Amino acid sequence: MAFTREQVVKIADLGRLHLTESEIESMSKQLTAILGFFEQLEAIDTEGIEPMAHCLPIQNVFREDEKKPGLPPDEALANAPKRVGDFFSVPPILD
Template sequence: MKITRKDVENVALLSRLEIPEAEVETYTGQLNAFLEYADVLTSLDTKGVEPTAHVLPLKNVFRADEVKPSLDRELALSNAPEQENGYFKVPKIMEG
């Protein structure tokens, strides 16, 4: 087993996911299965193969430095759970 219960809890915390206690075992098992599956790849000899940074055969896609219209503020804020004076409003950030 590569992934422990503690790893799952930590990743869940970092990802802001709430995992019911009863399901932690299930996810631990599933995540381990993913990694074991991916391990098949490590049996291949990759000597002399360049690391892949991107799966598409593309490079140097640039944009000219030209201003394009921005969104109307009302529209930009329309999906915000809370807003105030044209700002997005968010809950308390720090422990206190």
């Protein structure tokens, strides 16, 4: 399966990745090669096989719903690229 420029741009958009022109070009070649390699999975008969998302035989793990200390605001905000008061600052999302 060849991976076109348009498909690379579409997937990059879904993954919120800005790619340069040269990255789009190399990515379409490399993804084509990688997906070609992955096509061998099609040869395996998996009819009726339950998918295994997780290897442990555990389902829901519960603990007591107790109040515990969290990060103080200053520590939680210490790594923020931009903060205003006790808030993370982002570009406007509404006009």
